[in-house]
Amino acid sequence: METMSLLMHGFAVALTPxxxxxxxxxxxxxxxxxxxxxxxxxxxxAILIPLAFSLGLSPTSSLILLTxxxxxxxxxxxxxxxxxxxxxxxxxxxTCLDGYPMALKGKAAEALxxxxxxxFIGSFIATxxxxxxxxILSKFALKFGPSEYFALFVLAFATLGGVTGKNQFKTxxxxxIGLMISTVGIDISTxxxxxxxxxxxxFEGVDFIIAIVGLFAISELFFFLERHAGDGLKQVAINKLKxxxxxxxxxxxxxxxxxxxxxxxxxxxxxxASLGSFxxxxxxxxISDKGEFGKGxxxxxxxxxxxxxxxxxxxxVPMLTLGVPGSGTTAVLLAMLISLNISxxxxxxxxxxxxxxGVIAAMFVGNVVLLLLNIPMVGIFVKLLSVPxxxxxxxxxxxxxxxxxxVSHSPxxxxxxxxxxxxxxILRKVGIPLVPVILGLLLGPExxxxxxxxxxxxxxxxxxxxxxxxxxxxxxxxxxxLILPLIVGPIIRAKMRRSKDSxxxx
Amino acid sequence: xxxNDRVFGMLMLVLAVAYxxxxxxxxxxxxxxxxxxxxxFPILLSVILAISSVYMMVKPDPDxxxxxxxxxxxxxxxxxxxxxxxxxxxxxxFIPASTFVVSFLSWRMGxxxxxxxxxxxxxxxVIFFLFNNVLELALPLGLLEL
Numbered sequence: 001m002e003t004m005s006l007l008m009h010g011f012a013v014a015l016t017p018x019x020x021x022x023x024x025x026x027x028x029x030x031x032x033x034x035x036x037x038x039x040x041x042x043x044x045x046a047i048l049i050p051l052a053f054s055l056g057l058s059p060t061s062s063l064i065l066l067t068x069x070x071x072x073x074x075x076x077x078x079x080x081x082x083x084x085x086x087x088x089x090x091x092x093x094x095t096c097l098d099g100y101p102m103a104l105k106g107k108a109a110e111a112l113x114x115x116x117x118x119x120f121i122g123s124f125i126a127t128x129x130x131x132x133x134x135x136i137l138s139k140f141a142l143k144f145g146p147s148e149y150f151a152l153f154v155l156a157f158a159t160l161g162g163v164t165g166k167n168q169f170k171t172x173x174x175x176x177i178g179l180m181i182s183t184v185g186i187d188i189s190t191x192x193x194x195x196x197x198x199x200x201x202x203f204e205g206v207d208f209i210i211a212i213v214g215l216f217a218i219s220e221l222f223f224f225l226e227r228h229a230g231d232g233l234k235q236v237a238i239n240k241l242k243x244x245x246x247x248x249x250x251x252x253x254x255x256x257x258x259x260x261x262x263x264x265x266x267x268x269x270x271x272x273a274s275l276g277s278f279x280x281x282x283x284x285x286x287i288s289d290k291g292e293f294g295k296g297x298x299x300x301x302x303x304x305x306x307x308x309x310x311x312x313x314x315x316x317v318p319m320l321t322l323g324v325p326g327s328g329t330t331a332v333l334l335a336m337l338i339s340l341n342i343s344x345x346x347x348x349x350x351x352x353x354x355x356x357x358g359v360i361a362a363m364f365v366g367n368v369v370l371l372l373l374n375i376p377m378v379g380i381f382v383k384l385l386s387v388p389x390x391x392x393x394x395x396x397x398x399x400x401x402x403x404x405x406x407v408s409h410s411p412x413x414x415x416x417x418x419x420x421x422x423x424x425x426i427l428r429k430v431g432i433p434l435v436p437v438i439l440g441l442l443l444g445p446e447x448x449x450x451x452x453x454x455x456x457x458x459x460x461x462x463x464x465x466x467x468x469x470x471x472x473x474x475x476x477x478x479x480x481x482l483i484l485p486l487i488v489g490p491i492i493r494a495k496m497r498r499s500k501d502s503x504x505x506x
Numbered sequence: 507x508x509x510n511d512r513v514f515g516m517l518m519l520v521l522a523v524a525y526x527x528x529x530x531x532x533x534x535x536x537x538x539x540x541x542x543x544x545x546x547f548p549i550l551l552s553v554i555l556a557i558s559s560v561y562m563m564v565k566p567d568p569d570x571x572x573x574x575x576x577x578x579x580x581x582x583x584x585x586x587x588x589x590x591x592x593x594x595x596x597x598x599x600f601i602p603a604s605t606f607v608v609s610f611l612s613w614r615m616g617x618x619x620x621x622x623x624x625x626x627x628x629x630x631x632v633i634f635f636l637f638n639n640v641l642e643l644a645l646p647l648g649l650l651e652l
Contacts, residue, residue, distance in 0.1 A: 054643055073512055167567060173518060176555040179523060187544040192532050222581055225615060226573050277650040386594060394611035395629045398604050401588070402633060406643045414592030418585060430514045430647060450545040455542040
C-alpha cells in the first residue's frame with residue numbers, strides 16, 4: 001500500500017504541465033530517433049544528454065524527457081522493420097518476420113497500428129511489473145556490502161554480451177578498456193595522479209558523455225560514409241487504416257503474454273530486449289501458429305513488439321535499484337543520472353522518492369502519449385523516414401557536436417569527441433563491442449571504490465570477495481554468464497537466423 | 507585472413523603491460539603504503555586485459571574487411587573536417603564553421619553540391635537561432651560579430 005501512495009505521489013509529479021510537456025517532446029523525439037535507421041536508442045539518448053544538461057533542466061525533468069525518448073525509440077524501431085524490412089534497432093529484428101510480409105500484402109497501416117497497440121500493452125504491463133518489483137529489489141539490495149557490489153559489477157560485465165554474445169574475450173577486452181579509461185585522472189581517495197601525463201585536461205578524468213557521443217554517434221557517421229548508405233532505402237507504400245475492434249481483441253492475449261515474458265527477460269541480467277522479443281515470438285508461434293506465422297500474421301507482429309517493449313521497461317529495474325544497467329541504452333540513462341549527481345542504487349528509492357516515482361509515473365503517461373501519437377500520426381514519422389541519410393547524418397552530427405560544445409564551451413571537448421569517434425570505428429572494425437566500454441567508463445569509479453572498501457575492511461585479504469553466500473551466488477551467476485554463451489549462444493543464434501532466413505524465402 | 511585480431515591483440519598486450527607498469531610507478535600516497543592503494547585496481551585490470559589479448563592472438567576471429575585505401579583517406583579527410591570545425595567554432599564563428607562541415611559531410615555522402623550547400627546553410631542557421639534565442643545557449647558569432 002505504501003507503494004500505491006508513493007505512486008500516486010509520482011503521478012502528482014508526472015501530471016504537472018511541465019512534466020507532460022517533456023514527456024510529449026521526449027516521445028516525439030524518441031519515435032523519430034527509433035524510426036531513423038542507423039540512429040539507435042542509445043545513440044539518440046546520448047546526443048540529447050549534453051543538451052538536457054546544458055539547458056539546466058531539473059533532474060526530474062531531464063529524466064522524464066530521456067525515459068520518454070527511450071520508450072519512444074522502442075516504438076519507433078518497429079516502423080522501419082515493417083516498412084523497410086530493416087530493423088531500426090536490434091530488438092526490432094523479430095518484428096520484420098511478420099511485419100514486412102503484412103506490409104507487402106498491403107496491410108502496412110494495420111501492421112503499424114497493431115504493433116503500436118502491442119507496444120503499449122507490453123510497456124504497460126512491464127511498468128506495472130517495475131512498480132511491484134523495484135521497491136522489493138531495492139530493499140533487498142540494502143543488504144549488499146562492498147564485496148557483494150564488486151561481485152555484482154563483475155556480473156554486469158560478464159552477462160553484458162548476453163546469451164547471444166559471440167566472443168566473450170572481446171567483451172572482457174572492451175570492459176577492460178572502458179575501466180582503464182575510467183582510472184584516468186586524480187584518484188579520489190588518495191589524490192594521486194593516475195595516467196594524466198601532467199595534462200591539465202586529464203586531471204578530472206575523461207567525461208563519459210563525450211566518450212559516449214564520440215563512440216556511438218561519430219563512429220556511426222564513419223560507417224555511413226564507408227557503406228555509401230547515403231541514399232536511404234526503398235519503402236513499402238502505406239495504405240489507409242482499416243482496423244476493427246475484433247482485430248485488436250485478437251492480438252490482446254498475445255500482447256499480454258509477450259509483455260510478461262519481455263519484462264522477465266528485461267530484468268534478468270544478460271537477456272535484454274532482443275531476447276525478450278525472440279522468446280515471445282517463438283512462444284507465440286508454438287501456441288497459436290496455424291501455418292500463418294512468417295507470412296504476415298498480426299499476432300506475429302504483436303508478440304515481438306510487446307516483448308521488446310516489455311523488456312525495455314524491465315531493463316530499468318536493475319538500472320534503478322542496483323545502479324547496474326543491462327543494456328547500452330540503460331547504460332546511457334545511467335550516465336545521465338551520474339552526470340546529474342544522482343547515484344542510482346538502493347538508496348535512490350529512499351533519498352529521491354519524488355524523482356523515482358515521478359519517472360515511473362511519467363512512463364505510464366509517456367506510454368499513453370506514444371499510443372495516441374503513433375496511431376494517427378504514424379504518417380508523419382513515415383515521411384521523415386524517407387529523408388535520405390546524406391542530409392540527415394551531417395545535421396545529426398552537428399547537433400551532437402553543438403551539444404558537447406555547449407556543456408563547457410570548450411573546443412578541447414570536441415577534439416576528444418572526434419578521438420573517441422575514431423576509436424569507436426576501429427573497435428567496431430575489430431569486433432570489440434562498444435557497450436562494455438561505456439559501461440566500464442561509467443561503473444569504473446564505483447567498482448574500484450567497492451573493491452578498495454572490501455579490501456580495506458579485510459586488511460588486504462582477497463578472500464573477502466567470496467566470503468558471503470550472496471557474493472558467492474553472484475560470482476556463480478557471473479561465471480555462468482561467461483560460460484553459457486559458449487554453449488547455448490551458437491544454438492540460439494542459429495535459430496534466430498533460421499527464422500529470419502525462412503522469411504526471406506517467402 | 508585473421509590478421510585484425512592478432513594485431514589488435516598485440517597492441518592491447520602492449521597497452522596492458524605499459525598500463526600495469528605505469529601503475530607500479532605511482533608515487534606512494536600521503537599517509538604511507540597501505541594494503542590497497544591507487545595501483546591495486548589498475549594492476550588487476552592490466553592482468554585481465556593481458557589475458558584476453560593473448561586469447562585474441564591465439565584464437566583470432568575471421569576479419570571484417572577494411573575499406574580500400576581511397577575510402578580510408580576519405581575518412582581521414584572527414585575526421586580533419588570535423589577537427590577543423592572544432593578549431594574554427596570560436597575564432598571564425600559557429601555559422602560559417604558549421605555551414606562548412608555540414609555541407610562537406612553531406613557532399614561526401616553523395617548529395618549534389620548545391621543541395622549539400624543548402625543543407626549546410628539551413629541547418630546552421632536553424633540551429634544557431636534555436637540555440638541562441640529559444641534555448642538561450644550562446645554559440646560564438648566569431649567574425650560575424652563585427
